[in-house]
Amino acid sequence: MEGSPRRTRIQQEKRELILEAALEVFSANGFRGSTIDQIAEAAGMSKPNLLYYFRRKEDIHETLMQRLLDTWLAPLRELDDIGDPLTELRSYIRRKLEMARDFPRESRLFANEILQGAPRIMPMLEGELKTLVDEKANVVKGWMRAGKIARTDPWHLIFSIWATTQHYADFDVQVRAVLGPDRGGDGRFEDAARFLEQLFLEGLKPKE
Amino acid sequence: MEGSPRRTRIQQEKRELILEAALEVFSANGFRGSTIDQIAEAAGMSKPNLLYYFRRKEDIHETLMQRLLDTWLAPLRELDDIGDPLTELRSYIRRKLEMARDFPRESRLFANEILQGAPRIMPMLEGELKTLVDEKANVVKGWMRAGKIARTDPWHLIFSIWATTQHYADFDVQVRAVLGPDRGGDGRFEDAARFLEQLFLEGLKPKE
DNA sequence: CAAAATTTTGACCGGTTGGACAAACGTTAG
DNA sequence: CTAACGTTTGTCCAACCGGTCAAAATTTTG
Incomplete structure (x- = not known):
């Protein structure tokens, strides 16, 4: 020890x-x-x-990476069985979006690592991360079996939540450039939150 | 000249x-x-x-970048007014996902550039890209006004399509690691297509 | 205070990198 | 054939980069 x-x-x-x-x-x-x-x-x-x-330079990166991963997965760890499924998912989306807003550097550090093929954290992805996602995917599956949410692929659902929320950190400059000076200010995260909530909870079908 | x-x-x-x-x-x-x-x-x-x-090394990168941008925006350019809105959106999502599958290197090249703050293509983001997105956002807005699709933020809708589709190219190693050897094979893009179609067109609400 | 331990610095090193250059090589046209 | 032009290569360089080391400066401790 x-x-x-x-x-x-x-x-x-x-x-x-x-x-x-x-x-x-x-x-x-x-x-x-x-x-x-x-x-x-x-x-x-x-x-x-x-x-x-x-x-060594790598020691800094490694230390940074280890710390990152704990906080990075915290929102997903909090997702659990108790409580209303749609509410749980909404909370998860909101927590992830808040992380993109409050810790954009951490998000980009992670994105950089994955983009380059995750050479330093591959074991963690295949181990800890996969285990956690599988576990939560099963929770989501339970909700589907119980008819609480629509049936779909839980793994890809999680991917899509990751993708849409982290986008606001990783692609920040693009988001701001496209939204322009007026809409690209601080309000963009609230707009994003509103949009994502609707997307995930209602889809794009018109309401009758 | x-x-x-x-x-x-x-x-x-x-x-x-x-x-x-x-x-x-x-x-x-x-x-x-x-x-x-x-x-x-x-x-x-x-x-x-x-x-x-x-x-110079930079000349190669610049040439690569210029070519990339044309093909990269092609799917969005194709999105137009004629035809059923939900069908148009579904086609756009499918085209973007096919690009992630068939041109993952281009996607990662682009992601790398944006992640680093887009130093070499910033003018293009604020000019050409913004113009194109604004134009298409207005098309989408028209659909919403006509009651063809649910009312929501067209810009963030486009962001979410970019994010979810490009995720399968940019974060490929993570997707594969999480899905594991059995589900992470070639079929993952079809699973993703099915999932994204449902997400965008129906949302997660349970069907009565 | 003085000795010991810790922290900071300047000088240095071997390897890599982007790029220059002239000479050699190959191809084509008169 | 040969002169002109286009292509390829070996050699070289200055800047940069990760990292070492011994000595100096500082802080801690007895």
Whole structure:
């Protein structure tokens, strides 16, 4: 058994500072597109100083990734059997959209990793993530069997919630460019929330 | 007025070869993550030879990007007023999903560019793309006014179609990892098509 | 305070990268 | 055949990048 290494107060603080800076840089440029110098400058320290706290560039990325995954899956973990199905799904969509709004850098970091083939987190996708999604898909299946929601593919339903919500973080510049200066402001997340709620809960069929 | 530069037959062919190789490499590693050497090797030639056809790395990327945008927006251009609205939308969704299936590299190239803040194509997003989307959003608005489809935000509707379809190209490794070896095979696009059709045309409300 | 431990820095290194260039090679037209 | 033109290659370079190291500066501890 090995506990996490003992660290001084300074080490704790500086490591946080570096991780915050690295999140900024990695999420904007990807892993290979980012340099240690950039991260060091964003953290307000010299490169060798940074390397005193993280011995390799990859260590920073790995630490960032580990932390990310916990918070990233939290909304899905909260989805559970108790309560009204449609309400549960609406809450899940809202939580995911809030994450896209409040943690866009984390979303882009994740997107960058997946886009490049997920070389560093593949085992996690096939293990922890798959297990969690399978479990929640079965919950959704139960709702369908009980006639609480329409029958459809639960896995693709989850994918579509991921895709539509994360889009507002990952493709933010495109969303803003298309909406223009007037509609692309802070209100876009509320518009998106309203739209997604209707899409998932009602579809596009006209109401009689 | 300046026409496109005169080129010999060999130049035409070699340039195509390079662009094909560059698409492979750029879409997998991003712009900064790709090296001229990688592209040259994928194209079966030496680095200086490649640089004879494209003088700078950025020229390759730029050429690739310009071509991409035309084909990328083609499905949306086809969306028009004539014909049944729900059928039109279903066709658009299917075309976009087919593009994700048949041109995943193009999708990832585009996603990479947007993720990094779209530094090279920003003017196009604010110009050509915005104009096209605004135009099509108005078509959709007309359908809504006519009571042909439910009232909702046309812009966010288009975003959600982009997001859900491109997801199967951009996040392909994640989709496959979650679906597992049995369900993650070639059939996943048909499952996705069925699901998306239901989602957009019916929503999740249970049928009475 | 003084010794010990921690933190910061400047100088440096080997490998990679984008790109330049001239020489060699091949092709085509007179 | 040969001169002109187009293509390919080997060599080289300067900038950059990840990372090392020893020494200096600072903080902590007895």
